[in-house]
Amino acid sequence: MSVPDDLRYSKEHEWVRLQGDVATIGITHFAQDQLGDVVFVELPSAGSSVRQFSSLGVVESVKAASDVYSPVSGEIVERNVKVIESPELVNSSPYEDGWLVKVKLADKADLDKLLTPDDYRSHIGETAPSGGD
């Protein structure tokens, strides 16, 4: 399973990419693989605020609905309109085109509560760091 080295991770299988004080958030390759074909994505609109580890939205596969939790606190500055129109992007490109929301961070210290790539790899049962699967 792909676990990029430049991201931080939550135990609930979200990832965070920090650029300045804006965090891009998505779900991991492992998560999309567990979910199967994603057919619906529900995301908060820009301007709403989210709290770390509280519900951010919902990703539904053919099988079931899964909550997505926000790995950081802050204000939503953008949601990915493309992923709402084409939910399968979550499967085909979980770390790039399939991102979910961008959040303006309230406190960068939130990142310290997240997992490093190595921690996340062992969390999903992968011991050896590897670029792909």
Add this chain to the structure above:
Amino acid sequence: MTTEALLRTPLHGEHVALGAKMVPFAGWEMPIHYPTGIVTEHRAVRGAAGLFDLSHMGELYLRGKGAGAAADRLVSSDIAGLEVGQARYGLLCNERGTIVDDVIVYRLEAETYLIVVNASNAAKDLEHVRRHLPGGVDLEDASLDTALIAVQGPRAAVILASVTDLEIREATIEDLAPFGVVAARVGGARAWVARTGYTGEDGFEVFLPAERAVGPWSRLLAAGGTLGLLPIGLGARDTLRLEARFSLYGNEIDETTDPIEAGLGWTCKLDKDFVGRDAIARAKEAGPKRRIAGLVVEGGVARHGHPVVHEGAEVGHVTSGTFGPTVGKNIALAYVPVALSKTGTALAVRIRDRDVPAKVIKTAFYKSRSAAAVRERFSGTAEQGEGAKG
């Protein structure tokens, strides 16, 4: 969760080798999908063909002089009217006129009837059949000794024909009428082959001795590989049957629902005697209070148990819901008051405390053209119901 050991079908090793995700289902360890995923599997069945392991389903044999009469009294549909080599969909009901299970009955030989039941109900059905069985009829539960492989989709006939020999050498399985059943050799193993299924497509179900299942499965996979056949898990089996608007026991039907409100009145031959007949006749005369309606949901995926809302008030509940890969919409079945079951009625489904617009639509969400062509080809020679287990 129970820690009781799950049963495995004779094809368990094949599923694992194919990379299937295995899940517990009705006491069995079954593939929910293969690495291709549910949507790809679903599309393969609609566009080409799919191979299903349904060995978890139950097989009850009735044998003896009174077997036909016994089956006719147990099952709601016209079993007495079956010729040898024909099958029919029907219901097992209790005296209250509610549904114990939905089944297919196959008349294999003059005095041999096979009742195929849902895995989740197999133990209950066995008890039910035993309780209503007259003397002189032999009942055998062959569920654990029988493997069931389904080949479904527009290319199912040509794929199955390539590995199947019939007793009449000139004959081909492609000439078997819908709901017909015939003895054959499939991949070298003795089998009963029926033109039945539960996907809305043309297709076949192959009953095999459990110990001979692996050969035919592998032969079918190999024969279908170049024609787009994929192995199909329970996930796509559910989206396929839902698009075709077939009921699933435990969702649309159970012992709290009667056939009339479930839209299965057509399976009940009320001018014969069968268990539950009087109560069903009364329910029909009184008219149902609620009815199963097909919904298209705009802006969310409805799921089993979600409330159905009309003008702010809860009026019913969703029995099954998913994204329908072929229709490209979020679809659902739901019990709603009869007055709100008419085509075009605007309702809503309450999904995570939000009322998402839904509309009642007519009949099946999806109708297969190739299955209709097969029915057309055989019209007049075989008669059948709208649905069949598979």
